[in-house]
Amino acid sequence: MPSWETAKSQRRDDIVAAARALMRRSGVDGFSMRVLAEEAGVSIATPYNLFGSKQAILLEVLAADLKAYETALAEMHADEIEVLFRTVEMMTEVFAEEPDLYRSVIAAVSRDGGPEFRFMVSGPRYLLWKRLLREATEAGLLRADVDPDAFAITVTQHMFANVLDWALGNLSLAEMSGRIRYGLALSLVAIATPRSRAQIESRLKNAEILLQQFWRAALAARLKDGPLDTETRAVLADQLIHIENRSLEESA
Amino acid sequence: MPSWETAKSQRRDDIVAAARALMRRSGVDGFSMRVLAEEAGVSIATPYNLFGSKQAILLEVLAADLKAYETALAEMHADEIEVLFRTVEMMTEVFAEEPDLYRSVIAAVSRDGGPEFRFMVSGPRYLLWKRLLREATEAGLLRADVDPDAFAITVTQHMFANVLDWALGNLSLAEMSGRIRYGLALSLVAIATPRSRAQIESRLKNAEILLQQFWRAALAARLKDGPLDTETRAVLADQLIHIENRSLEESA
DNA sequence: GTATGGATTAAAACGCATTTTAAGGCGTGC
């Protein structure tokens, strides 16, 4: 490797490090290429020479963390069904450690991160889920007559959509986690075997109760404090009434 | 209504019409506020006075079509389970009529359409699905012990995620439709009653076969023509091998 | 007929991502 190459990769690292620090400190709005260049001690043209675009830099920031996550997943041991839910919980824990950083990076990268981003995030995840599902199937815990590709894609996409909703500020981290686990459990119920059905149904019920708690709290708060347009109010009130009825039924 | 108000709403209509025409003609990239203003015969400041932002204008473009879709849905009659799938098919048909327009608008609006967009699209859809699911439940075709909110949100989000994937160019319209129907059928299997199980399982199988056909064609094509990075190749090859094995098994 | 007030306008400006230009720095090979 010629010597300027090492200087170049050093600069690359500096820029990615500066990007991570800046993202953590200033969030998605305080992050501009001009500030980043200044922060990294290079000219504005350099990041473009080395990475090509802003999104490429943010992808690089994400990539390191994704790798750490992958290795953590690889070391995990649990029952073939539990491992699926543990995967979701681990992701939630990773996000919980530095929520601002992850939210900013994921939101920024998804804004127009294009297909590469989608693929970088979904690809490995999809392979992972496919493996996990195959193992559960071999253990006799899931029906064998289901296409693992179709199922893994569905589950992966559901996760991804919820993560995005969280990153864009539409969901708390806890509700994101609850929704993902609910959707996962729901899909798994569809392909459960007699041996696993009770376990998965119980997971589904737990996630359902968790979500209901969130909604009850959130909706009551929103109905209290704001003037809302009528359509919004209708949706919220509908949810609220439903949930309150259900609470009454349950306590009766 | 004072006379300048009518002139104002006339201008609003002109701008929305120009936005729709421009979007249809030039797509998401050729659409800039300066071009739009020129096209509509107003100054650049006027759209901002009347709508506030670019995304608000695009939301307006979408809103009209959404309303037409809603009314078409309201007139639909079918078996309580079939109606769920018909809803997806109707959406697909709407998109198929003017794919460029819808792709552009949805992609543009989702780029940073913010929460209002999410809500405008998801809100009515969520209410619709909740109603449809309630009717199916009352007809004894779905289990009654499932939270309709949680279920409707899950289904709605799954639809939305796939529509977005289509709008961003990651999916053909037909595959989008197939994926949505697969995910819908999968979720419904989980809450099917004995009366509806066979019908839904058959839907699931159909969607599965459709998706497999897409993948077989698409993956073979991609493996042929491009240099791919190793990770991508691994994902694709894995899918391809799986599907080809399955084809062999089936033909055997 | 004239003043009032809301709306549109042209024009300039801001900050942004990105690209292009010419100039300079510096390790490597001769």
Place this chain on the structure above:
DNA sequence: GCACGCCTTAAAATGCGTTTTAATCCATAC
């Protein structure tokens, strides 16, 4: 020791969404 390549740099420029300014239009109210 000198020239060649590669890379960084400063600086300016492009086009974007958006905002601000002051000027101007024009239907209504007196």
